[in-house]
Amino acid sequence: xxxxxxxxxxxxxxxxxxxxxxxxxxxxxxxxxxxxxxxxxxxxxxxxxxxxxxxxxxxxxxxxxxxxxxxxxxxxxxxxxxxxxxxxxxxxxxxxxxxxxxxxxxxxxxxxxxxxxxxxxxxxxxxxxxxxxxxxxxxxxxxxxxxxxxxxxxxxxxxxxxxxxxxxxxxxxxxxxxxxxxxxxxxxxxxxxxxxxxxxxxxxxxxxxxxxxxxxxxxxxxxxxxxxxxxxxxxxxxxxxxxxxxxxxxxxxxxxxxxxxxxxxxxxxxxxxxxxxxxxxxxxxxxxxxxxxxxxxxxxxxxxxxxxxxxxxxxxxxxxxxxxxxxxxxxxxxxxxxxxxxxxxxxxxxxxxxxxxxxxxxxxxxxxxxxxxxxxxxxxxxxxxxxxxxxxxxxxxxxxxxxxxxxxxxxxxxxxxxxxxxxxxxxxxxxxxxxxxxxxxxxxxxxxxxxxxxxxxxxxxxxxxxxxxxxxx
Amino acid sequence: xxxxxxxxxxxxxxxxxxxxxxxxxxxxxxxxxxxxxxxxxxxxxxxxxxxxxxxxxxxxxxxxxxxxxxxxxxxxxxxxxxxxxxxxxxxxxxxxxxxxxxxxxxxxxxxxxxxxxxxxxxxxxxxxxxxxxxxxxxxxxxxxxxxxxxxxxxxxxxxxxxxxxxxxxxxxxxxxxxxxxxxxxxxxxxxxxxxxxxxxxxxxxxxxxxxxxxxxxxxxxxxxxxxxxxxxxxxxxxxxxxxxxxxxxxxxxxxxxxxxxxxxxx
Numbered sequence: 001x002x003x004x005x006x007x008x009x010x011x012x013x014x015x016x017x018x019x020x021x022x023x024x025x026x027x028x029x030x031x032x033x034x035x036x037x038x039x040x041x042x043x044x045x046x047x048x049x050x051x052x053x054x055x056x057x058x059x060x061x062x063x064x065x066x067x068x069x070x071x072x073x074x075x076x077x078x079x080x081x082x083x084x085x086x087x088x089x090x091x092x093x094x095x096x097x098x099x100x101x102x103x104x105x106x107x108x109x110x111x112x113x114x115x116x117x118x119x120x121x122x123x124x125x126x127x128x129x130x131x132x133x134x135x136x137x138x139x140x141x142x143x144x145x146x147x148x149x150x151x152x153x154x155x156x157x158x159x160x161x162x163x164x165x166x167x168x169x170x171x172x173x174x175x176x177x178x179x180x181x182x183x184x185x186x187x188x189x190x191x192x193x194x195x196x197x198x199x200x201x202x203x204x205x206x207x208x209x210x211x212x213x214x215x216x217x218x219x220x221x222x223x224x225x226x227x228x229x230x231x232x233x234x235x236x237x238x239x240x241x242x243x244x245x246x247x248x249x250x251x252x253x254x255x256x257x258x259x260x261x262x263x264x265x266x267x268x269x270x271x272x273x274x275x276x277x278x279x280x281x282x283x284x285x286x287x288x289x290x291x292x293x294x295x296x297x298x299x300x301x302x303x304x305x306x307x308x309x310x311x312x313x314x315x316x317x318x319x320x321x322x323x324x325x326x327x328x329x330x331x332x333x334x335x336x337x338x339x340x341x342x343x344x345x346x347x348x349x350x351x352x353x354x355x356x357x358x359x360x361x362x363x364x365x366x367x368x369x370x371x372x373x374x375x376x377x378x379x380x381x382x383x384x385x386x387x388x389x390x391x392x393x394x395x396x397x398x399x400x401x402x403x404x405x406x407x408x409x410x411x412x413x414x415x416x417x418x419x420x421x422x423x424x425x426x427x428x429x430x431x432x433x434x435x436x437x438x439x440x441x442x443x444x445x446x447x448x449x450x451x452x453x454x455x456x457x458x459x460x461x462x463x464x465x466x467x468x469x470x471x472x473x
Numbered sequence: 474x475x476x477x478x479x480x481x482x483x484x485x486x487x488x489x490x491x492x493x494x495x496x497x498x499x500x501x502x503x504x505x506x507x508x509x510x511x512x513x514x515x516x517x518x519x520x521x522x523x524x525x526x527x528x529x530x531x532x533x534x535x536x537x538x539x540x541x542x543x544x545x546x547x548x549x550x551x552x553x554x555x556x557x558x559x560x561x562x563x564x565x566x567x568x569x570x571x572x573x574x575x576x577x578x579x580x581x582x583x584x585x586x587x588x589x590x591x592x593x594x595x596x597x598x599x600x601x602x603x604x605x606x607x608x609x610x611x612x613x614x615x616x617x618x619x620x621x622x623x624x625x626x627x628x629x630x631x632x633x634x635x636x637x638x639x640x641x642x643x644x645x646x647x648x649x650x651x652x653x654x655x656x657x658x659x660x661x662x663x664x665x666x667x668x669x670x671x672x673x674x675x676x677x678x679x680x681x682x683x684x685x686x687x688x689x690x691x692x693x694x695x696x697x698x699x700x701x702x703x704x705x706x707x708x709x710x711x712x713x714x715x716x717x718x719x720x721x722x723x724x725x726x727x728x729x730x731x732x733x734x735x736x737x738x739x
Contacts, residue, residue, distance in 0.1 A: 041670055042668055045660075045667075045668055045669065045670045045671070046661075046670075046671060048670045049670050049671035049672060049673040049674065050673050050674055051674055052536065052674050054670075055536065055537070055670045055672070056537070056540055056541060056636075056670060057536045057537025057538055057539075057540045057541065058536070058537055060537070060540050061537055061540060116537075119535030119536070120535070121534065121535060121537060122534075122628065123533075123534035123535075123537075123539060123628045123630055124628070125539075125633065152477065153477055160476070160477070160480075164477075164480075165480055168477065168480055168481070168484070169480070169484045172481070172484050172485070172488070173484075173488065176488055176492070180492065180496055184496065184500075185628075189627050189628070190500055190504060191503070191504060191506065191624065191627075192503060192506060192620060192623045192624045192625075192626065192629060193499075193503065193620045193623050193629055193631070194499045194500050194503050194504060195627075195628060195629045196623075196629045196631045197495060197496075197499045198495070198496055198499075200495075201491070201495035201496060205491070242483075242487075245484065245487050246487050246490075249487065249488060249490075249491035250490075250491050250494060250495075252495065253495070254633065256545070256547045256617075257545060257631065258545050258617070258618040258619050258620055258622065258623070258631070259499065259503075259620060260499070260502060260503070260620070263495070263498075263499065266494065332547075333543055333633065333634060333635040334634070334635070335634070337633070337634075338634065404607065404635065405607050406607065407607040407608075407610035407611050411611065411638050412664070412666045412667075414635075415636065415637075415666075415668050416666060418636075
């Protein structure tokens with residue numbers, strides 16, 4: 001691929017990526033502000049009681065959804081669009097459609113978040129958006145996914161790479177699970193606990209499987225590129241892909257749930273077997289990166305994607321640990337699983353996306369970031385923040401679990417014992433908020449710079465004297 | 474894999490497998506669930522909640538209560554308990570016997586052996602089946618939660634995190650509507666260290682008219698409204714309390730047996 005060709009491909013993605021990433025950066029900041037506010041309700045519960053939207057029950061779901069639907073999915077879609085175009089050496093055609101769809105998506109997130117605050121939440125974790133918001137999201141995803149797949153199927157380089165498998169599977173996964181969950185829980189609800197089973201199945205497939213597929217698809221594209229060593233190896237990746245997809249999608253129901261016993265049993269079994277793909281993935285990362293004579297990471301994209309990769313392995317190990325009966329009994333109903341979810345969504349997925357976006361956006365727009373030094377600062381703040389957050393809630397969760405499983409300890413003591421850990425986690429959220437602000441600043445300034453350059457071009461075109469040949473004609 | 478179509482078909486197959494297991498399977502098994510008989514009784518379970526309580530479930534959903542509260546009592550298993558129903562003619566012998574025996578947490582055989590000893594001493598006993606586990610000992614319910622508990626609920630709010638206590642049986646545990654209202658308005662007025670946010674927006678603080686409203690909260694010192702004002706629950710607060718009081722998981726079922734304790738006659 002000549003430099004000219006790749007420039008052309010990057011430029012073809014420019015406007016869709018600016019819309020997807022720009023909105024994502026906005027929701028990222030909104031989400032971390034909401035998460036911080038939700039966390040503060042534990043330190044001063046009395047201050048939040050006069051308006052409905054100030055309670056934890058509104059703030060926390062909104063924060064979670066802003067991170068997942070507002071940031072993770074549009075960022076992942078944007079990165080997937082670009083990777084498809086680059087791997088297939090095919091410029092994105094008809095970019096107007098994904099641009100419109102990306103706007104629809106962000107409007108859908110807005111509608112959904114407002115819905116949560118006015119009490120229209122569906123009441124199911126990760127599916128809180130009311131039906132208007134969900135319909136917009138579904139439609140927007142279909143359009144963007146379709147455009148990505150059209151680019152994929154019309155690719156000039158007919159090769160298939162491991163990144164392709166992971167990203168194509170993720171593109172299919174979301175419409176399937178999102179329509180199933182919205183139809184059977186929100187639209188025409190099934191009876192009784194089947195609702196809860198479907199909600200758990202959906203939550204796991206979105207929060208664990210979808211993010212893993214997109215994040216790993218991205219990492220498997222960038223790690224070989226940065227390390228200068230091909231992915232080690234194709235067959236490990238193939239094996240990891242199938243086992244991850246199979247065992248990952250067959251879980252979600254917690255043990256002890258009031259449902260027929262085979263459901264939690266099947267979930268636990270699949271969770272334990274996830275160790276197989278996780279080991280394979282860890283080996284791939286190790287063999288591809290360690291000791292390779294590629295770029296140094298210097299706090300940039302490479303660093304972030306490497307960190308995200310390690311966070312993925314850790315997050316998956318925490319997930320598997322909860323399926324072990326001894327640990328699971330202790331950690332059920334505690335903050336432990338919240339810690340694992342944040343590690344998956346922020347530590348792994350969001351930080352991988354930061355790395356990818358920092359690499360992609362200057363190439364697609366043709367403008368360098370205004371504050372390149374912030375990238376490194378953001379990397380450190382995000383790493384530190386997610387570490388403090390996850391470590392405090394995971395350790396606190398174990399402590400809480402020990403107190404909950406001893407009936408001689410009053411329940412109030414289990415919540416009181418959590419308070420120091422919650423304070424530490426609030427500090428982590430503060431660091432994450434600053435990191436997100438730095439990220440958003442770079443993205444927003446780039447969008448402004450791009451708009452300014454477009455305006456200048458248009459202005460120059462308008463005031464330029466007409467070409468003599470045109471005058472004659 | 475070199476072909477996009479192969480990947481599509483195989484991803485489709487894997488997802489279909491997962492969908493069949495976690496969406497189709499449970500629906501086939503439970504979609505037609507009906508009321509079940511209560512053990513040793515002519516009653517059936519569950520009864521649908523009263524209308525106000527059903528509206529209260531929507532208040533529960535809209536306020537995201539399930540972010541902090543679960544509605545699923547857990548249990549480790551069941552055990553037998555030997556309960557003396559009559560000391561018989563030789564109360565002193567029986568009470569001596571009782572002081573040497575362990576009456577709780579027994580297997581069926583152990584319970585039978587203990588019962589035989591007491592009967593031999595002249596006492597009369599009953600053997601009860603009880604659920605055991607931390608949640609049960611805490612008094613959060615008499616048995617673990619089962620699918621039947623949620624048969625008529627739309628939406629089902631099982632929850633996943635216990636920032637606050639489990640609520641599956643709160644209607645039996647804290648059955649006083651006034652206590653519930655006070656707790657919603659000012660949690661710390663009834664539970665000193667509560668982390669629950671006060672849900673003041675579900676109440677109205679208004680000037681007392683000609684006579685105080687019969688609904689006005691009787692707030693303890695330190696939480697009272699200014700003189701001449703009263704705190705009255707809005708409809709949503711009353712509905713939410715009606716829902717909380719309708720949360721009972723205290724009948725024995727085939728899936729979750731136990732011997733109901735009948736209050737002793739005075």
